[in-house]
Structures are given as C-alpha cells and as structure tokens.
Amino acid sequence: MHAVIISEPGGPEVLQWIEVPDPQPAPGEVLIDVAASAVNRADMMQRQGFYPPPQGAPAYPGLECSGTIAALGEGVAGWRVGEQVCALLAGGGYAEKVAVPAGQLLRVPQSTTLFEAAALPETVCTVYSNVFQGARLASGETLLIHGGGGGIGTTAIQLGKHAGAIVAVTAGSQEKLDACRELGADILINYREDDFAERLMEATGGHGADVILDIIGAGYLARNLAALAPDGRIANIGLQQGRTAELDLSLLMSKRGTIMSTTLRARPAEQKASIVKAVAANVWPLVDAGVIRPVIDRELPMRQAGEAHRIMTASSHTGKIVLRTE
Numbered sequence: 001m002h003a004v005i006i007s008e009p010g011g012p013e014v015l016q017w018i019e020v021p022d023p024q025p026a027p028g029e030v031l032i033d034v035a036a037s038a039v040n041r042a043d044m045m046q047r048q049g050f051y052p053p054p055q056g057a058p059a060y061p062g063l064e065c066s067g068t069i070a071a072l073g074e075g076v077a078g079w080r081v082g083e084q085v086c087a088l089l090a091g092g093g094y095a096e097k098v099a100v101p102a103g104q105l106l107r108v109p110q111s112t113t114l115f116e117a118a119a120l121p122e123t124v125c126t127v128y129s130n131v132f133q134g135a136r137l138a139s140g141e142t143l144l145i146h147g148g149g150g151g152i153g154t155t156a157i158q159l160g161k162h163a164g165a166i167v168a169v170t171a172g173s174q175e176k177l178d179a180c181r182e183l184g185a186d187i188l189i190n191y192r193e194d195d196f197a198e199r200l201m202e203a204t205g206g207h208g209a210d211v212i213l214d215i216i217g218a219g220y221l222a223r224n225l226a227a228l229a230p231d232g233r234i235a236n237i238g239l240q241q242g243r244t245a246e247l248d249l250s251l252l253m254s255k256r257g258t259i260m261s262t263t264l265r266a267r268p269a270e271q272k273a274s275i276v277k278a279v280a281a282n283v284w285p286l287v288d289a290g291v292i293r294p295v296i297d298r299e300l301p302m303r304q305a306g307e308a309h310r311i312m313t314a315s316s317h318t319g320k321i322v323l324r325t326e
C-alpha cells in the first residue's frame with residue numbers, strides 16, 4: 001500500500017507518499033481499505049516531532065478515516081467484509097489501509113458521502129466526551145467555544161445548539177464568525193479585536209460561560225476563569241498558547257469551578273470504544289438526519305497531505321480538510 005510517512009521531523013515538505021508494507025489486523029481488529037482521512041491539528045505536532053504516536057499505534061499520521069472493511073481479525077463480530085465504515089484511530093489514517101480495534105468503528109451516516117464521513121470521528125468523539133460526558137452541558141446553559149471556525153469548533157457549535165445551549169464562539173476573522181453564525185452560534189467574538197472575557201460577560205448580563213471548551217491552554221487560563229459562571233466547567237483539550245500558567249485558586253474556589261483536561265488519542269482502546277459506543281447511540285442518529293453535519297473546507301488527494309498541512313498552519317480553512325486516497 002501507499003502511506004504518508006514523516007521522513008524526519010520538520011515542515012510540511014517532510015510528508016512523503018511512498019510504498020510501505022500492508023498492515024495486518026490483530027485479534028479484535030478490522031482492516032480498512034481507506035477512502036479518506038481528515039487533518040487534525042495534532043497531525044502538525046506529530047509531523048514536527050512533538051507528538052509521537054502512542055505505543056502500538058501505526059507510525060503514519062491520521063486520527064480518523066473512512067473506507068470499506070477489507071478483512072476481520074480473529075474474534076471480531078458484528079461487522080462484515082465490504083461494509084462501509086468510518087473509524088477513530090490512534091494513528092495511521094494517512095494510508096491506503098489501516099488496522100483498527102473493532103470498537104472504534106462507526107457505520108457511515110445516511111446523510112454523508114463516504115469521503116465526508118472521514119471528517120467526523122475525531123471531532124465528534126472529542127466534543128462529545130468533553131462537553132457532554134465530562135462537562136455535562138445542560139439545556140439553557142452557556143457554552144463558550146474557542147476557535148469556533150475550526151474542525152472542533154464547527155462540530156461543538158452544532159452539538160451545543162442541538163443540546164439547547166446558548167453558544168458563544170471566538171474566532172480571528174469575520175469570515176469564520178459568519179460561518180459560526182450560520183451553524184447557529186449566538187454570541188460571536190473576534191478575539192483579535194475584543195477581550196473575549198469582557199465581551200462574554202457583557203453578552204450574558206454578567207453570568208459568563210457555564211462550560212468552556214478550550215483549545216488555547218495557558219494563554220487563556222486567566223481569562224477563561226474570569227469568563228466562567230458560578231459552578232462552571234472548563235474542558236481543556238489543546239495547548240495552542242502554552243501549557244504552564246498561574247492559576248488563581250481563590251477565584252476558582254469562589255466560582256466553585258472545575259477545570260478538566262483530556263486527550264483522546266492517549267486513552268486506552270476500551271475507553272475509546274466506550275466513547276464511540278455513546279457517540280453511535282446519541283450523536284449518529286442526528287448525523288443520519290442531517291441535524292449535525294461535517295463542515296468540509298475542501299477535499300485534497302492524500303498524496304498532497306503537505307499542502308493540507310500548509311493550509312491548516314495558516315488557519316485559512318473553516319471546518320475540516322479531507323484527504324482522499326484517490
């Protein structure tokens with residue numbers, strides 16, 4: 001098969017589409033003939049050498065894919081060869097074939113193409129496990145989503161609105177804020193022009209955000225805390241502006257606040273399977289019905305993964321970038 005390898009840590013030019021050995025499905029795994037994968041910010045970090053794959057995961061980048069089941073490993077039940085699926089991966093999506101634990105498979109939703117389905121597993125599982133299972137967002141609460149125009153952001157807006165939340169977003173351009181509004185966001189904040197915490201407090205009459213989905217980390221910690229409502233929950237999933245910051249515990253205490261932080265990729269396969277199962281039961285019917293849809297910026301051939309990484313590094317995309325094997 002062909003796969004995108006990282007020839008050495010570096011810029012987008014180190015991604016090379018070359019011939020490599022086919023993977024084999026281990027017991028409990030399924031082999032997928034990959035139709036498409038999609039780009040996640042973690043892939044840039046892996047390419048630069050800062051985010052090695054977990055032990056036992058394929059070396060190639062790619063945290064999600066869609067395709068057709070080519071073979072079943074020993075002991076796999078409930079799936080059949082020839083079935084179209086998408087999957088949450090620990091790596092290896094940028095390839096023509098990938099082996100994945102059967103618990104991380106989802107069927108292709110009725111409302112999407114096979115290619116579009118590749119853009120769903122990583123963001124839907126991340127948002128669902130953090131905003132709903134972790135932070136327990138409830139109807140009528142205010143959800144603040146940083147980076148509303150990104151892959152995570154466009155998914156979180158739709159899921160938040162469907163759950164009956166008031167959705168606030170930050171983004172760095174009017175174009176992305178317009179896209180967020182079209183997806184249903186209620187409060188639009190350009191973080192380049194305004195202090196998001198002040199704007200959110202104004203817009204919510206001093207209440208703040210009950211849940212904050214944070215991808216920025218250290219650079220936003222103090223302002224996230226300032227923007228947090230009483231009994232609020234901050235779900236941190238990214239460190240785009242650093243990992244170390246001072247925390248005012250007195251303010252956290254007075255708000256009875258919670259800060260949680262997770263990374264999906266490093267979770268054991270059993271936890272991923274449990275999240276995928278919950279997503280299949282609670283989110284997939286909404287995707288089938290077209291209520292939740294993947295927002296696709298563009299589709300590129302997988303051999304042009306380097307170009308996709310340049311686009312994501314420049315943040316000129318809205319939603320997801322899909323990589324097709326053909």
Ligand SMILES: NC(=O)c1ccc[n+]([C@@H]2O[C@H](COP(=O)([O-])OP(=O)(O)OC[C@H]3O[C@@H](n4cnc5c(N)ncnc54)[C@H](OP(=O)(O)O)[C@@H]3O)[C@@H](O)[C@H]2O)c1
Binds near residue numbers: 147149238
């Ligand atoms: N922990 C986990 O399990 C997990 C799983 C998936 C993703 N993530 C993380 O989630 C983040 C988003 O991933 P993604 O794939 O959705 O990437 P993405 O599509 O590039 O989205 C990131 C968005 O953040 C915006 N942004 C950049 N700086 C910002 C700032 N200071 N304030 C507000 N927004 C800002 C960017 O565009 P503009 O600046 O133009 O608005 C962009 O739209 C990444 O940090 C990724 O590592 C974590």
